[in-house]
Amino acid sequence: MRSDRLNRSPMGLKIAAAAGLAFLHLPILLIFLYAFTTEEKSYQFPPPGLTAQWFAVAWNRPDVWAALTLSVKVAAIATSVALVLGTLCAAAVSQTRFFGRETISLLVILPIALPGIITGIALRSAFSMADIPFSFWTIVLGHATFCIVVVYNNAVARFRRISGSLIEASMDLGADGFQTFRHIILPNIGTALLAGGMLAFALSFDEVIVTTFTAGQQSTLPIWMLEELIRPRQRPVTNVVAMVVVLVTFLPILGAYYLTRDGDQIAGAGK
Amino acid sequence: MTAFAEPLVLPERRGPAGRLSDFFWKHPHLLLTVMLAPPLLWLGVVYLGSLFALLLQSFFSIDDFSGLINYEFTLATYRQLLSETNLDIILRTVTMAATVTLASAVIAFPIAYYAARYAQGKWKVLFYLGVMLPLWSSYLVKIYAWKLILAKEGILTWIFEKLHLLWLLDGWLSLPVVGGNSLSVSYTGTFIVFVYVWLPFMILPIQAALERVPGNLIEASSDLGGTPAQTFRHVLFPLALPGIVAGSIFTFSLTLGDYIIPQIVGSSRLFIGQAVYAQQGTAGNIPLAAAFTVVPIVIMGAYLFVAKRMGAFDAL
Numbered sequence: 001m002r003s004d005r006l007n008r009s010p011m012g013l014k015i016a017a018a019a020g021l022a023f024l025h026l027p028i029l030l031i032f033l034y035a036f037t038t039e040e041k042s043y044q045f046p047p048p049g050l051t052a053q054w055f056a057v058a059w060n061r062p063d064v065w066a067a068l069t070l071s072v073k074v075a076a077i078a079t080s081v082a083l084v085l086g087t088l089c090a091a092a093v094s095q096t097r098f099f100g101r102e103t104i105s106l107l108v109i110l111p112i113a114l115p116g117i118i119t120g121i122a123l124r125s126a127f128s129m130a131d132i133p134f135s136f137w138t139i140v141l142g143h144a145t146f147c148i149v150v151v152y153n154n155a156v157a158r159f160r161r162i163s164g165s166l167i168e169a170s171m172d173l174g175a176d177g178f179q180t181f182r183h184i185i186l187p188n189i190g191t192a193l194l195a196g197g198m199l200a201f202a203l204s205f206d207e208v209i210v211t212t213f214t215a216g217q218q219s220t221l222p223i224w225m226l227e228e229l230i231r232p233r234q235r236p237v238t239n240v241v242a243m244v245v246v247l248v249t250f251l252p253i254l255g256a257y258y259l260t261r262d263g264d265q266i267a268g269a270g271k
Numbered sequence: 272m273t274a275f276a277e278p279l280v281l282p283e284r285r286g287p288a289g290r291l292s293d294f295f296w297k298h299p300h301l302l303l304t305v306m307l308a309p310p311l312l313w314l315g316v317v318y319l320g321s322l323f324a325l326l327l328q329s330f331f332s333i334d335d336f337s338g339l340i341n342y343e344f345t346l347a348t349y350r351q352l353l354s355e356t357n358l359d360i361i362l363r364t365v366t367m368a369a370t371v372t373l374a375s376a377v378i379a380f381p382i383a384y385y386a387a388r389y390a391q392g393k394w395k396v397l398f399y400l401g402v403m404l405p406l407w408s409s410y411l412v413k414i415y416a417w418k419l420i421l422a423k424e425g426i427l428t429w430i431f432e433k434l435h436l437l438w439l440l441d442g443w444l445s446l447p448v449v450g451g452n453s454l455s456v457s458y459t460g461t462f463i464v465f466v467y468v469w470l471p472f473m474i475l476p477i478q479a480a481l482e483r484v485p486g487n488l489i490e491a492s493s494d495l496g497g498t499p500a501q502t503f504r505h506v507l508f509p510l511a512l513p514g515i516v517a518g519s520i521f522t523f524s525l526t527l528g529d530y531i532i533p534q535i536v537g538s539s540r541l542f543i544g545q546a547v548y549a550q551q552g553t554a555g556n557i558p559l560a561a562a563f564t565v566v567p568i569v570i571m572g573a574y575l576f577v578a579k580r581m582g583a584f585d586a587l
Binding site for chain 2: 222
């Protein structure tokens with residue numbers, strides 16, 4: 001039995017934890033304020049006035065739209081590739097025992113365990129050695145490489161919870177391998193794949209380090225932002241884009257959380 | 272289903288899908304190969320291949336006159352890596368990574384401990400999402416937010432001014448190494464942004480480690496007369512250590528390789544990531560860039576080896 005006194009948290013701990021969470025969230029909230037500022041030449045605080053005009057300005061910018069479209073396309077294709085490869089890998093690792101299983105888990109995690117700059121420069125020098133020109137597909141190739149792990153992590157966690165007898169029962173009742181996959185395995189891992197896919201999409205949509213090495217002249221939304229960060233030209237438009245990016249990335253994360261919250265494994269914990 | 276009436280050994284399946292299914296059932300190893308081949312080709316050949324090709328380049332050198340790569344085995348590039356300026360870059364990066372790791376651990380611990388031991392129900396979800404949302408929100412947007420905060424005309428200066436503490440900020444900025452013209456062009460700024468961006472990576476593994484500490488262990492310690500400080504020192508901290516080490520793998524590795532944060536918020540002195548970027552880009556010296564990437568790989572390799580011995584991987 002716990003006494004009430006011990007179950008209550010010390011005041012100091014409470015304050016430290018609250019301060020830590022505030023430290024994590026206040027900077028992001030500040031971006032929302034800056035999206036409405038009337039000041040366009042500096043990062044002046046407090047803003048001299050508030051306006052919503054920059055939303056209209058940003059809406060009418062073709063370069064922002066082009067970057068956004070490219071990012072969405074790259075993320076969609078990289079996510080699809082990662083979904084197929086990650087699921088195959090997770091199925092093989094969790095459903096069978098074979099020599100080198102541990103090595104495969106390590107191999108999948110490597111692209112995000114190593115600093116992004118190493119993955120980026122390795123791919124870049126490989127492309128130039130093989131005389132592959134930089135294109136849309138080189139960006140996708142880089143993104144898919146590190147998106148696999150997110151799908152893999154989610155799928156492996158779910159595969160562990162599917163009992164093997166379920167699959168055997170399906171086979172005993174006369175279903176072939178494809179039917180078992182379609183009617184037994186897929187419904188069971190569906191939400192995990194959806195969650196993994198959403199996180200992979202968010203990861204790809206946001207990725208900048210590998211992209212700077214694998215993109216030629218094209219600019220994804222993060223690359224567009226990076227240029228604005230290094231040489232600020234249109235601060236108000238950047239503020240609006242930053243705010244929209246925050247809102248857009250929150251959705252898949254919340255979605256992935258609700259899809260996997262019953263599980264023991266937490267989606268995205270191994271980003 | 273009429274499966275009961277059928278004979279024990281079913282006839283062969285019909286159709287290409289059925290036959291394929293039977294074939295794989297009889298040859299499970301072949302199925303495994305078919306399943307593993309695409310991901311292994313992608314990761315093992317494309318990714319590992321590029322990685323090895325890169326490492327191989329660090330043993331080549333660049334011709335000083337033509338600027339072309341000289342494909343002969345040499346250690347000259349590594350000799351160049353160990354020159355004074357380059358060692359300076361490495362030392363600066365490792366020091367930054369170490370301080371960032373320490374600071375993240377200190378800030379992360381109370382959050383993780385509260386979330387693991389005291390937060391219940393709704394609060395638990397709140398804490399979880401409270402760490403998850405910053406972790407997954409856009410990396411560049413987070414840096415951008417700090418550019419707004421640390422700017423000379425930004426919110427931080429304003430707060431110091433309102434509190435009549437501007438002298439404190441100016442005093443700090445006039446210090447030799449950590450200071451600078453404003454926070455956004457000083458090491459202090461770089462340090463704060465690093466801590467901010469990697470903090471969630473530290474919180475999650477510490478929380479995972481603390482979730483496994485039974486509450487009655489803490490109570491037993493205080494029943495036996497341990498002060499809160501002693502309980503922390505002798506019970507809580509040793510049990511949380513694998514989590515801290517696991518988190519430090521992320522904070523350390525990510526700081527070692529990052530080149531965007533010090534470029535946007537910081538002084539003009541280079542970090543490893545920036546050196547790699549400059550060598551492969553403007554300087555066109557791929558061998559030296561490759562040799563530079565070996566540094567974080569070696570450091571992280573050693574780090575992972577020690578971490579594994581401390582049982583950090585169980586907390587991931």
